[in-house]
Amino acid sequence: MKCPKQGLYAITQTANKTLPAIISEVTAALQGGVVMVQYRDKQPINAALLASELVTLCHHYHVPLIINDDVALALAVGADGVHLGQQDGSIAEAREQLGADAIIGVSCYNALTTALQAQANGADYVAFGRFFPSRSKPLAAPASLETLHQARQVLSLPIIAIGGILPENGAGLLAAGANILAVIDGLFGNEIEQAAKAYQILFDNSGLH
Numbered sequence: 001m002k003c004p005k006q007g008l009y010a011i012t013q014t015a016n017k018t019l020p021a022i023i024s025e026v027t028a029a030l031q032g033g034v035v036m037v038q039y040r041d042k043q044p045i046n047a048a049l050l051a052s053e054l055v056t057l058c059h060h061y062h063v064p065l066i067i068n069d070d071v072a073l074a075l076a077v078g079a080d081g082v083h084l085g086q087q088d089g090s091i092a093e094a095r096e097q098l099g100a101d102a103i104i105g106v107s108c109y110n111a112l113t114t115a116l117q118a119q120a121n122g123a124d125y126v127a128f129g130r131f132f133p134s135r136s137k138p139l140a141a142p143a144s145l146e147t148l149h150q151a152r153q154v155l156s157l158p159i160i161a162i163g164g165i166l167p168e169n170g171a172g173l174l175a176a177g178a179n180i181l182a183v184i185d186g187l188f189g190n191e192i193e194q195a196a197k198a199y200q201i202l203f204d205n206s207g208l209h
Contacts, residue, residue, distance in 0.1 A: 001064040001080050003103045003124040003158055006179045007035030008199045011068075011162075012054075013188035014041040019050050025188055026054060030061040032196025034187075036103075036180070038083055040068035051077040064103055071097050081105065081124065091121040105160070110143035112150050119157055126155065127182060130163020131173060135185050145176040152177030167198040174206040 010029040014022055026037060037058050039051050051067060055077050058065040064080035067073050071094045074082045081103030082094050094104050105125040106118040115126040128147055130140045140163065151159050161170075161178035166186045173181060181202070187195050 001062070001103070003064070003081075003105075004035040004180065005158055006203055008033065008187070008196060008203075009036045009038065009160060009180050009182040010034040010187055010196075011038045011040050011182055011184045013184050014050075015043065019046070019053065022050060023053055023057060025192055026057060028192035029187055029196050030058065030063060032193040033200050034063065034196055036064050036066060038066040038068055038182070039079070040083075040184075047073055048076060051079065055079055066103060066105065074098060074102075083107070083127070091118065091123055095122060109141060110147050112147055112154070115151055115155060115159075119155055123157065125158040125160055125180070126151070127160040127162050128178075129161055129182070131161055132164030132166075132169060134162075134164040145172065148173065148177035167195070167202060170199065170202045171206070174202060 012022060012026065039054050041047060051073055055065045066081045066083050067079045068083045069085060069088045071082050075097055082098065083105040084094060085107045091104055103124045105127060106123045108114040108118065108126045108128050110128060118126050128143045131143055134140060158179045159177055160180040160182050161173040162182040165181050165183050170181050181199060
């Protein structure tokens with residue numbers, strides 16, 4: 001599957017939840033229209049089983065499943081790609097293992113130079129953030145709208161914004177240059193399908209194509 005050009009990117013919220021609960025929540029998000037799902041799990045109990053279930057579920061909805069930080073797991077379960085943080089290895093290594101069609105995303109925080117390098121190295125998307133206070137990454141350094149403005153001028157691949165994004169504050173990020181909004185609490189901390197549809201209104205109103 002190709003990397004989506006715009007839309008809502010759901011990142012799993014797994015802490016203290018059973019596998020059936022996580023599957024149920026992701027199903028609701030898919031029914032609400034998310035265009036990509038990332039399996040992120042800092043304290044996995046059975047990562048291979050859950051990731052395999054998520055791949056099957058996402059493919060039923062024709063949505064790519066990305067694995068956070070773990071190229072080996074992505075390869076093992078047939079996921080569509082991997083998201084790499086600063087310490088998670090190189091794009092070239094991930095590409096060699098996962099193949100030419102894999103979606104490889106890179107965290108760029110607030111650094112345009114990192115994003116430009118990622119693009120040159122063959123990334124499929126770059127992610128900036130956090131833009132607002134975030135429960136999942138409370139100590140993350142803030143990113144600025146100016147970085148999104150600049151990124152839109154010089155990058156040709158999808159730009160993802162992450163960090164405390166809600167339907168109430170996401171429109172400015174799209175206007176500044178983001179194509180995709182990545183969310184955790186704003187989606188999974190609510191009535192999930194309805195929350196996803198609330199975000200979708202932002203894209204409908206943004207003029208992005």
